Amino acid sequence: MALDGVFLRHIKKELEQELIGSKVDKIYQPFRDQLVLSMRSREGSKKLLISARAGSPRINITTATPENPKVPPMLCMLLRKRLSGARLRAVTQQELERMLMLEFEGTNELGDSVRLSLAVEIMGQYSNIIFIDENGLIIDAVKRVDMTMSSQRLVLPGIKYELPPKQSKLCMLNTEADEIIRTVEALPGSKPLSKALLSVIQGISPIISRELEYLTGRGKDVFSDSLDEEKRTRL
16 A cells, blocks of 8 residues: 555544654664664553665554664664654644644743654655654754755755645645536546546545546546546546
């Protein structure tokens, strides 16, 4: 199952049900692009795995015990200093974008309450985990991005965190099915329905769009400019 924006929405709901109000107990960084947060609540403890690996980015509750390096990486030590003891207050997702924002409430060195966030961006080779302070400034990230790597969006300590560029696609949460179908039919040329849907709908993966075409055509190929009433209804 591809971890697209739709699937991520269901993960978000699970994290809200299982982890909201839990306190960050321990933090591990078994690999350079992976974090494990041990979360404790009155009901017990759970481990939250966050991975920014290019081939398998994900976020989920896990029962596996990670193997950790003898000397924790710098980012891990920073997170332990700033995030340990903080409580998870919210998990948010913009529409069906492939990212979650984990919002924590903790305390600083003076004992004042502060808001800290982890932006979990699930975007293939561009996946990242970014630690953000109460002013929206980047504290650090699993993958730093400088000018030699991108001129569009920098990810470096001390600069303002910016959301990934939003795709100009329709979100199923606030768009009627008829409007989506009309947009598909208005695309120039004749495209396989799966490719047309992928270019129009936010948050779905190629495997889902191919399944939608299969169900619409009952196993036969369907094209964006040849939807009759029966196919529109099935779609």
